[in-house]
Amino acid sequence: MSVNTPTAAAPLCAAPDFKPQAPKLKMPALACDTHAHVLGPAAQYDYSSARVYTPPDCVAKDYRHMLDTLGVTRAVLIQPSVYGTDNTAMLDAMKADPQRLRGVAVVDPSISDAELKVMHALGVRGVRVNIVDVKDRKPGSLPMDMLRPLAARIAPMGWHVEFLMHADEFPDLDRSFADFPVPIVLGHLGYMKTSLGIDAPGFKALLRLMQAGKAWVKLTGPYRISGQPMPHADTVPFAHALLKANAERVIWGTDWPHVMMKGAMPNDGDLCDLLLQWVPDEKQREQVLVSNPARLYAF
Numbered sequence: 001m002s003v004n005t006p007t008a009a010a011p012l013c014a015a016p017d018f019k020p021q022a023p024k025l026k027m028p029a030l031a032c033d034t035h036a037h038v039l040g041p042a043a044q045y046d047y048s049s050a051r052v053y054t055p056p057d058c059v060a061k062d063y064r065h066m067l068d069t070l071g072v073t074r075a076v077l078i079q080p081s082v083y084g085t086d087n088t089a090m091l092d093a094m095k096a097d098p099q100r101l102r103g104v105a106v107v108d109p110s111i112s113d114a115e116l117k118v119m120h121a122l123g124v125r126g127v128r129v130n131i132v133d134v135k136d137r138k139p140g141s142l143p144m145d146m147l148r149p150l151a152a153r154i155a156p157m158g159w160h161v162e163f164l165m166h167a168d169e170f171p172d173l174d175r176s177f178a179d180f181p182v183p184i185v186l187g188h189l190g191y192m193k194t195s196l197g198i199d200a201p202g203f204k205a206l207l208r209l210m211q212a213g214k215a216w217v218k219l220t221g222p223y224r225i226s227g228q229p230m231p232h233a234d235t236v237p238f239a240h241a242l243l244k245a246n247a248e249r250v251i252w253g254t255d256w257p258h259v260m261m262k263g264a265m266p267n268d269g270d271l272c273d274l275l276l277q278w279v280p281d282e283k284q285r286e287q288v289l290v291s292n293p294a295r296l297y298a299f
Helices: 060-070 088-096 113-122 144-157 201-211 233-249 268-273 282-297
Strands: 032-036 074-078 101-105 124-130 160-164 184-186 215-219 250-252
Touching: 032 060, 032 250, 032 282, 060 088, 060 268, 074 088, 074 282, 088 101, 088 113, 101 113, 113 124, 113 144, 124 144, 144 160, 201 215, 201 233, 215 233, 215 282, 233 250, 233 282, 250 282
Parallel strands: 032 074, 074 101, 101 124, 124 160, 160 184, 184 215, 215 250
Antiparallel strands: none
């Protein structure tokens, strides 16, 4: 069976709203979306047979249209799990738009230094490690024996490690990464249910790691953690806590095309406007949208 054929284990997921609305918020010059995926065309790029979902085609021109509508200049593509360690679709999109795009790849630990250098030249600035969708993983555990050597290899290039992980699983997160060779990045405001509260031990450990300058957090995917409908007001205390911990380590992203969306598909203009509540201070918002990502991704 073709890897592009949907299976019972890889259900189809909903498409994004391909008609984004202009937000009320006027984006500052050189604003950056730090979290998005390009998917397909499926006829050109084979999906992994181990994927857990099957997306519709959400290609680079669709993504560029969304960015232009929001008024976003720069962007970072994140390798989606459906491609495994085959970064071809992402790298091809980056090659077509090298000034605008950076990337975060998924790699096998056995990757050669030469391959890493090629990716760096194309604009890759980090590697992504998925802790959430791992079979037979003990909750709260991390594959540090694999992570540390890989981090040591990418450190000379100024890269980071981005984790898909739930902060609440790791109450000792700050101790685990205190001497890690590179910074770490977490998405979705720490990716823990808002019902756990900002005093959850794992979230407080993440704040301490940010205070030490060793972690960055993305304001992304509120619908993945919120217990409330749009505008996801229960996420606001989390955003404010992250900014208070270290505003120089907070960045923002659309999470386009919102894969595996469980509820109503949001419009990206509405999601963009959540920044008005998350980061109400205009000067600080420019920091989150422009200067912080410029440093992390070397624009």
